[in-house]
Amino acid sequence: MNDTSPLSATATPPSLLAAIDLGSNSFHMVVAQLIDGEIKLQDVMSEKVQLAAGLDADKLLSEEAQQRGLECLARFAQRVSDLPRKAIRIVATNALREAVNSREFLERAEDIMQTSLEIIPGREEARLIYLGVCQTRPPQDGMRLVIDIGGGSTELVLGEKFQPRALESLEMGCVSFTQRYFPDGQISKAAFQKATYAALRELMSIQKRYRRLGWSNCVGSSGTIKAIRNACISLGLTEEHITARALDQLRQKILGYRHVDEITEVKAERRALLPAGLAILCAAFDSLGIREMACSEGALREGLLFEMAGRLQHEDIRERSISMLMRRYHVDRHQAERVERSALQALGQVSDSWGLNDPQHAQMLRWAAHTHEIGRAISHAQYHKHSAYLLQNSDIAGFTNLDRQQLALLARSHRRKFPKDDFKQLPDSRQQACRRLAVLLRLASLLHRNRSHVKMPPLQLTVDNKQLSLRFPAGWLEQQPLTQADLEQEAEYLKSLGLKLQVS
Template identity: 30%
Template sequence: MAVLAAIDIGTNSIHLILVEVDESTGATRQLRKEREMVRLGAGEALKKRRIGRKSFARGVEAIARFAGVAREAHADGIRAVATSAVREALNGREFVEAVRVASGVDVRVISGADEARLIQLGVSRGYPLHGRVACIVDVGGGSTEIIVADAERPRFLRSVRLGSLRLYEEFLAGHDPVDPNDYRRLQRHVERALRPLGRNLREYGYDVVIATSGTALGLAGADAASRGLPAGRVHGYELTAARLRALQRSLLRMTVGQRRRLPGMNPRRADIIVAGAAVLIGVLELLGRTALVVCDRALREGLVAEFLDERLERASQSGDPHAVRTEAVQEYAVRFGAGGEHERTVLSLSLSLFDQTRALHGLGAADREILYAAAMLHDIGYYVAASSHHKHSSYLIRNADLRGWTPGELMIVSAVARYHRRSMPKERHPEFALLSPEARDRVAKLAGILRVADALDARELGVVDAVRATARGGALELEAETAQEIDAELAAVGGKSDLLAAALGMRVTIRALQVERDVDQRAVAGY
C-alpha cells in the first residue's frame, strides 16, 4: 500500500487530502481531508497583486503543517499546486520559495486552464456521468472555472476572474448588510464577464450542470437545512435555480453575523457567500438552466487521479507485467465510458471485503486480480444499453483482447461481472454453464462480494468510505463507515447480499457506522 498526499493552495482556503493506494490494482481509500481558510487573497491582495504579510505567513504555516501530517502518514509523495492568488501575485515566487524552505514541498503554480483540467478530472472520477456531458462550474476564491466535459475528457475550458473573495473585496466589503446598489454593480460585472462565454457554451449539448467547491457546498447545505435535510451531506444534492435565488434574497437581508448563525451555513464563508452565489446564479441564467447538482470532488481529487495515472503509466512503460494488465483493464474501462469514481469505489470496497473474508472464501491472489478486473469493468455494458447492462458487460469482457490476460481469465471475469446484479448464477446461463465446478464456486464467491460492494455505492456518490467485516455466530456482520446518511445503500445491500450469503453459507447483515470524514481547521480571527 502507498499513501499519496495532495495540497490545493487556493485564494480562500488551503486543502489537504490523503489517499491510500493499493498499487497492485490502483484501488484507493481516502484517509483524511483537512482545510484551513487562510485567505491569501484577503484585503487588497488581488487588486494590488501582492499577498499580504499575515496571509503569507498563515499560508506557509498551514502548508508546513499539512506536509507534517502527510509525512506522519508515511506519504510516498506530496503534490501541491497553487491557483489564482499565487498565480497573480507579484510575490508569488517568494511565497513558493518560503513554502519550500519551511516544508520541503515544491509548489507548482498552475494556469487557469490547467486548474480547470484538474477540476474536470476530479469531478469525472467523483460523479457518475455514464456517457453524459456536463457543464462543471467551480467558484473559487479568486476565479471561476467553467468546463464542458464528459467522463473521458474536457471539451471546453475557461477560467474567469470571478472568485467569491475577489468579488466580495471589490464590491461588497464596504457595507453590512449588503448595499443593494453594490449588489447591482456586482451583478452587472458578473453578467459582463460571463457574456462572452455564452455562444461557446450554448454550442454544447450538455446534460447536467455540476457545481463544485466551497460556495456550492455551502449554499446547498443552507438550502438542505431549510428543508429539514442533513446539511453536511450534500454531495449529489440538486439545488434549483428558484431556491438558489430565494436563498440569495434572504442572505442579502442578513448581516454577516446573522449569516454565520444560519443553519447549514459554513460560518467562515458567511461574508463571501453572497458573491459566490451571484456567480452561480449568473451561470445558470447564462445557460438557461433551472437546476444544478453539487459535487464535493474537485481540484485536489484531480491531483490524486493525475498522480495515480502517472505512476501506473511509468510502471507499464517499464514492462512490469502486473502494471501492463492493470493498464489494459483501465484503458478498456475508459473506452466504454467507465473507470470513474463509482468503479473505483466499488473496487476499493470489493478488495477490502475480499481481504477481510479470506478465511471464509479460501480464494487466492489470482482470484483477487479477477475481482479487480470485474469491479473495474462491471458497468461497461451501459455503453450498449442501460437495460440488461450486466449482460452487455459480460459480452464485452468475454470478447475483449486485453494485454496480459488469457481468454480463460476473461471468461471468469465476464461471469463475475454478469452476476453483479439481478439473477443468481444458473446452469442454464451460458456464462456459467461453460465453467468447471471449481470455477463456478470462484465466480459465485467473487460475484457475491462484487454485488455487495456495488450495493454500498448504490447511488454512485461514494458516500461509504470503508467497510468492516466480522464473522460472528454464523453471520457475516458488515459495518459501512460513512459521514452521511446511507439508507439507500443499506437497503441495496439487503437486496443484493443473497449470492454472498449462499456462497459462504452464512447470513449477511449490514449497519452504518458514522465517522467524521472531514476536518475543518479554525480560520483566522473574524472569519
C-alpha cells in the first residue's frame, strides 16, 4: 500500500476506511484516510495467525486456531473502534471457506469487531487481488498475469488494464502444502518433487486456457512471492525480478539444506513456509511458461480499500503520484515544464548515441524534471539533497523501490558536484543509463536557472565518444554571461565522469 493517491478533484470531508483480510496464514489490516479526494495511509497491522494450520482432516477449525484469530481481531478492533461500521470491510479467504465450522468463528469474530465479516469466494478474492495489483503497479499494454500464493490457495488472474479476463483460485497454498509435504521442517528432494507435482496437477485445469490467452507481463503479490524475490536478490541471482533461471538456482540452493532452520535467505518467520511456496511457484513457472515475474506491493487488502473508496479510475497511478508530490511540495510547475522540455529535447538528440531509446528513459527524465525541486519546500540550501531524501523515503504509489532510488539519484545529482559513487547502489544494468539521464537533467536545469518565461532558443546537443557538444544560435551565448559561466563550471563537474563538455 502506498502513501497517497487521488480519487477526484471534489473536496470531501475527511473520513477513515479500514480493510481487513483474514488470510489462511496471516491477518492483515490497512487503515487509510480520505482527504479531499486522496487516500492517505494511516496504519498497517499484520499478524501471523495460520488459521489453515488449524484445519484437521475433517476440515474442522481447531479451538486453538480460532483463539489465535480472535485475539488478533481484538487488537484490530481496538485500532478501529472509532470508525463507523460502514467504513470497515472484513473478508475471509480459503481457510474459512474450507472450515466446516466457519460460522462459529464468524459469529465470535463479529461480536469482537461489531460488524459483519464476509467469506469471499476464491474468484472474488482473485478479482480483488487483481484490483489491488493494478492500482499499485504502472499500467501495461496487453494482458497481465497476476499470481498470489496464499496460505491455503493460489489465485491466478489474467486481465487487461483494470478488466480481469480469467479468474481462478486453486487449492494449493504455502501453509497447506507445508503441512502435507514438509510437516516436520525436513527438506528432501522427494518431498519437494511431490509438492511440485501436486501443484502441477492443480495447474492443469487452467494451463491450456491461460497459455492460449497469453500475457505480456507477469506480476506476483503477497508475502510468499516477495520472500522468494528477496531471497533471489540476497543470493545475487537477480537484480529485481524473479526469473526462471533465478528460481531454479534458488530451488537448488534450498534443496541443499536438510531442514528449514538452515534457510538464512529469508526472515525467520518465513522459513518454514518457503519450501512449499517455492514448489508452488516453480510449478507455476513450468506449467505456464513464465520467464520473469515482477512483484507488487498491492494485493487483496489494497483491492478492498480501493474498491471501498470508489477508486476505479483508468489512469497511470504514477502520473497521479508525481502530480501529488508537486502539489504537496509547492513545485513551480512552469519551471518544471521548462526543464522538462529542454531535457526531453536533449534526450531526443542523444538517445541513439547513448542507448536511451527505451520509453521508460523519457518517462523517468520527465518525472525527474517535475520533482527535482521538491526539496525547496524544506530549504533552498542543499535543496537537491532534500529532494533526494524525500523521493527516496516517501511512499510513492506505483513506483518500485528501484524506481524511487533512480528518481532520488536524478534529483540528488542535478546540480553541484556529480556524486558518481552514489550510482553504484543501483544494479549494474541501470547505472550507465541513470548517469546519462542525470547529465541531461543537469544541463536542462542549468539552462533555466534564471526561471525566465522567455523561450529558450533551439539548442543542439551531440555526443561523440566521451565528448558532449552543446551548440546555440550564433551570438546568443555571448549575451548570457551567467549561463556561460555556469556551463564552464559544469564542464569541470562533468570531468569526473570522463566527459568533455564543449560549448559553442
